[in-house]
Amino acid sequence: MTDRREVNIRVPVLARVEGEGALEIDIADGRIADLKLRIYEPPRLFEKFLEGRAYHEVPDMVARICGICPVAYQMSAVHALENIFGTDPGPWVRAMRRVMYCGEWMESHSLHIHLLAAPDFLGYRSVIEMAHDHPVEVRRGLALQALGNDLIRLFGARSVHPVGVRVGGFHHAPALQEVQALCQRLRAALPQAEALVAWTASLATGGNAQQFTSVATRHRNEYPMNEGHIVSDRGLDIGIDRYEQHFAEHQVAHSTALHSLLHGQPYLVGPLARVNLNQDLLHPPVRTALGATGIQFPSANLFHSIVARAAEIYYALLEALRLLDQYALPQVPFSEIVPRRGVGYGCTEAPRGMLWHRYETDDQGLIRVARIVPPTSQNQARIEQDLRRSLEAFGLDRSDADLRFFGETVIRNYDPCISCATHFLRLTVRRL
Amino acid sequence: MTQARIIGVGSPFGDDQIGWDAVEALLADGLIERYPPRSVEACCCGNPVELLMLSKDAQAVFIIDAMKSGAEVGTVRRFGPNQLESNQTFISTHGVSVAEAVALGQTLNLLPATLVLYGIEIHPAVLERQKTVRAAIPVLLRAIAIDLESFILV
Numbered sequence: 155m156t157d158r159r160e161v162n163i164r165v166p167v168l169a170r171v172e173g174e175g176a177l178e179i180d181i182a183d184g185r186i187a188d189l190k191l192r193i194y195e196p197p198r199l200f201e202k203f204l205e206g207r208a209y210h211e212v213p214d215m216v217a218r219i220c221g222i223c224p225v226a227y228q229m230s231a232v233h234a235l236e237n238i239f240g241t242d243p244g245p246w247v248r249a250m251r252r253v254m255y256c257g258e259w260m261e262s263h264s265l266h267i268h269l270l271a272a273p274d275f276l277g278y279r280s281v282i283e284m285a286h287d288h289p290v291e292v293r294r295g296l297a298l299q300a301l302g303n304d305l306i307r308l309f310g311a312r313s314v315h316p317v318g319v320r321v322g323g324f325h326h327a328p329a330l331q332e333v334q335a336l337c338q339r340l341r342a343a344l345p346q347a348e349a350l351v352a353w354t355a356s357l358a359t360g361g362n363a364q365q366f367t368s369v370a371t372r373h374r375n376e377y378p379m380n381e382g383h384i385v386s387d388r389g390l391d392i393g394i395d396r397y398e399q400h401f402a403e404h405q406v407a408h409s410t411a412l413h414s415l416l417h418g419q420p421y422l423v424g425p426l427a428r429v430n431l432n433q434d435l436l437h438p439p440v441r442t443a444l445g446a447t448g449i450q451f452p453s454a455n456l457f458h459s460i461v462a463r464a465a466e467i468y469y470a471l472l473e474a475l476r477l478l479d480q481y482a483l484p485q486v487p488f489s490e491i492v493p494r495r496g497v498g499y500g501c502t503e504a505p506r507g508m509l510w511h512r513y514e515t516d517d518q519g520l521i522r523v524a525r526i527v528p529p530t531s532q533n534q535a536r537i538e539q540d541l542r543r544s545l546e547a548f549g550l551d552r553s554d555a556d557l558r559f560f561g562e563t564v565i566r567n568y569d570p571c572i573s574c575a576t577h578f579l580r581l582t583v584r585r586l
Numbered sequence: 587m588t589q590a591r592i593i594g595v596g597s598p599f600g601d602d603q604i605g606w607d608a609v610e611a612l613l614a615d616g617l618i619e620r621y622p623p624r625s626v627e628a629c630c631c632g633n634p635v636e637l638l639m640l641s642k643d644a645q646a647v648f649i650i651d652a653m654k655s656g657a658e659v660g661t662v663r664r665f666g667p668n669q670l671e672s673n674q675t676f677i678s679t680h681g682v683s684v685a686e687a688v689a690l691g692q693t694l695n696l697l698p699a700t701l702v703l704y705g706i707e708i709h710p711a712v713l714e715r716q717k718t719v720r721a722a723i724p725v726l727l728r729a730i731a732i733d734l735e736s737f738i739l740v
Contacts, residue, residue, distance in 0.1 A: 218599075265635065282689045289693070299635065300636065315597070315598050
């Protein structure tokens with residue numbers, strides 16, 4: 155029987171997401187009449203802050219955009235600026251950047267799986283409630299997160315807003331002893347990461363298959379992190395410098411974050427999109443662990459994102475070990491920069507998805523224009539589309555409390571980082 | 587196992603970094619050097635969840651964080667773990683506050699035998715650093731020194 159009641163659900167403050175957002179749903183005649191993921195956090199204006207600053211200030215400035223994924227912002231920025239200056243930092247820097255990024259994936263994904271998403275899947279209001287019944291799993295999550303933080307700290311001196319990254323490489327190379335000690339801990343954590351894949355698969359039993367476009371970067375011989383071209387499962391395959399020809403951001407009245415569309419349509423970035431498009435490039439033990447879950451990838455069920463996140467933690471551990479087992483102290487941990495005028499692009503894979511940067515510099519390397527497109531902006535239209543479909547499949551005749559909880563679960567499943575996404579300001583100047 | 591670890595929690599946003607500033611001031615003050623080597627340590631962290639792993643091998647942990655309790659800006663308050671409500675507003679990121687991290691630590695038996703939290707009242711909506719907040723650091727250091735005297739056997 156169709157529910158004819160009128161329902162207005164308001165979630166004024168979304169919990170367990172980074173930043174300030176709200177959800178509004180209006181139901182009339184058994185259908186969703188209106189649905190808005192409102193992002194009301196004030197605009198951050200980072201792109202404007204960067205204008206006029208020297209290129210060497212950029213890595214430390216963009217790290218401030220996010221406390222959870224600062225490495226991603228630093229990596230997209232240094233790649234874009236090196237693209238302008240024609241700098242090749244060499245194989246040591248390339249490998250260690252990848253290791254540092256592994257740390258961020260481990261830290262961010264562990265936090266999301268255990269503290270933010272798992273309580274939803276298991277029906278708890280918070281991780282504190284969940285920890286009473288699942289202490290072993292929560293301890294495992296905390297340990298993996300700490301390990302990721304220590305990996306970031308190895309290169310960045312601190313895990314939040316690290317300061318070790320510079321255009322051309324790193325300010326400092328860690329001592330061999332430090333690296334060896336961390337390798338021992340990484341190796342010891344491998345069974346935990348493998349078990350995590352199976353555990354998340356046991357949680358992700360709900361959800362529904364939806365049609366959507368997965369977008370991620372892809373590299374010819376490694377799982378994407380710092381480099382690659384942009385691909386989709388609908389045939390898109392472009393260099394990162396052609397992003398603006400295919401993707402367009404637009405303003406919506408209910409959000410201080412821009413909505414990004416691919417050829418006018420919502421799309422998905424993030425761990426599920428990455429696994430959907432790059433599972434052949436995961437290390438064999440990760441593919442085996444994923445295969446054992448019985449879940450088929452590519453998957454059209456967004457609730458499988460938590461499994462993709464776990465697979466990426468396992469991958470990050472193995473990848474960091476692969477690279478650090480060959481660690482040798484370099485003579486110099488960076489390449490010298492000769493600034494020049496130009497336009498450059500960087501596109502790397504933040505834990506939440508593709509993070510695209512574009513900079514214009516002058517002859518001295520001062521930033522003339524900066525543009526940053528974070529993953530949450532790119533996912534926002536997809537989240538609203540998913541909410542409509544998932545809530546209707548869930549049943550609009552459910553109680554308000556059930557609809558509210560389910561709606562929040564759908565949003566949190568994307569691990570949105572609202573603080574990262576709120577960075578635009580439309581300014582009109584009238585000169586009379 | 588170290589006898590006491592002092593942890594400053596914060597972020598680089600405005601006065602939310604007061605926990606980091608306090609640890610820096612404490613190190614500059616030489617407070618730690620008054621005790622036997624490695625018996626007292628100090629460090630900083632960003633995400634409150636990190637507190638739990640940082641607290642693991644210490645007998646006593648002293649946490650310093652920015653606080654919003656309605657008191658005057660610059661007020662220093664001292665709490666035991668049982669005096670915190672999990673929704674008490676210590677300024678935090680990513681939906682996990684210090685109070686929630688402490689509650690989680692209690693559930694998982696990860697907290698040290700002694701846990702003391704120091705909150706310094708800030709105005710979170712103001713991005714510029716407030717002199718009244720920084721002026722609270724000497725008050726805080728005196729309070730920590732008194733606590734250390736009672737916990738550390740020299």
